[in-house]
Amino acid sequence: MISTGVHFLTLALLAATLLALGTGLPQAGSLGSGSVEMAGALALYLQFGALSLVWLVTAPFWRKEHPRFRDGGWPSLRAMAWVAPLATLAQIALGALYRYGMAGVIPHVTWAFAAAILLLMFGSFVISQQGAGPALRRMAVLLVSATGLQVVLGVMALLDRVAQLGGSWIRWAARAHLAAGAIVLGLAVILAAFVLRCAEPASQTEPATSNGTNA
Numbered sequence: 071m072i073s074t075g076v077h078f079l080t081l082a083l084l085a086a087t088l089l090a091l092g093t094g095l096p097q098a099g100s101l102g103s104g105s106v107e108m109a110g111a112l113a114l115y116l117q118f119g120a121l122s123l124v125w126l127v128t129a130p131f132w133r134k135e136h137p138r139f140r141d142g143g144w145p146s147l148r149a150m151a152w153v154a155p156l157a158t159l160a161q162i163a164l165g166a167l168y169r170y171g172m173a174g175v176i177p178h179v180t181w182a183f184a185a186a187i188l189l190l191m192f193g194s195f196v197i198s199q200q201g202a203g204p205a206l207r208r209m210a211v212l213l214v215s216a217t218g219l220q221v222v223l224g225v226m227a228l229l230d231r232v233a234q235l236g237g238s239w240i241r242w243a244a245r246a247h248l249a250a251g252a253i254v255l256g257l258a259v260i261l262a263a264f265v266l267r268c269a270e271p272a273s274q275t276e277p278a279t280s281n282g283t284n285a
């Protein structure tokens with residue numbers, strides 16, 4: 071009962087945080103210091119990531135049994151579960167450094183390739199695990215879709231900033247890129263927690279197989 075209440079409260083907080091990220095992030099220069107603006111923005115993203123985890127562990131489906139499978143491939147899903155949220159957080163921090171004038175756009179765009187490839191691999195490997203349950207696979211599909219969309223929105227945000235095309239749709243896409251960054255982080259955290267629960271470390275005596283074809 072308490073858990074269900076917390077679950078719905080968390081959902082409301084997640085929606086409010088997303089709204090704040092899409093419409094209310096401080097503009098560069100609005101608070102007088104890039105570091106303060108960046109700290110405020112990063113706090114909201116971290117809050118979204120932490121709330122996503124609370125939402126997951128208080129969800130009714132989390133209390134059910136979930137199929138376990140052997141994490142026998144390379145790279146291991148358990149290792150990717152630790153690295154993927156951290157790589158996403160680094161990507162967000164580089165975005166904030168650019169937005170608040172403390173770095174150029176190159177680090178954010180360059181790291182985007184590494185982060186996106188890692189997230190897409192993580193999601194695809196989970197989807198292709200035959201032992202993975204439907205809830206786990208659904209989260210992986212969401213992560214892969216959100217990551218693909220985020221890269222497209224990022225290109226639009228860049229066009230908005232650099233080419234200053236000025237259309238309302240491109241401004242909308244740039245705002246959506248800010249909010250979708252939190253969704254990607256939240257899904258990476260959720261999928262990581264799910265994988266750490268369901269993927270059992272492979273025994274060292276058994277040969278490793280590719281994650282993509284692990285039967």
Ligand code: HEM
Pocket residue numbers: 095111112158161162165166167168169175178179182185186217220221223224225226227228229231244245247248251252254
């Ligand atoms: C997984 C991929 C990506 C993630 C998670 C991501 C995330 C973010 C986040 C969270 C911000 C805002 C940071 C803040 O203000 O605190 C941001 C800003 C930005 N990103 Fe990305 N990004 C990704 C990929 C890309 C790509 C591929 C591009 C361009 C080719 C791009 C271009 C931009 C630009 C131009 C901004 C500044 C937007 C503005 O000031 O309104 N991003 N990104």
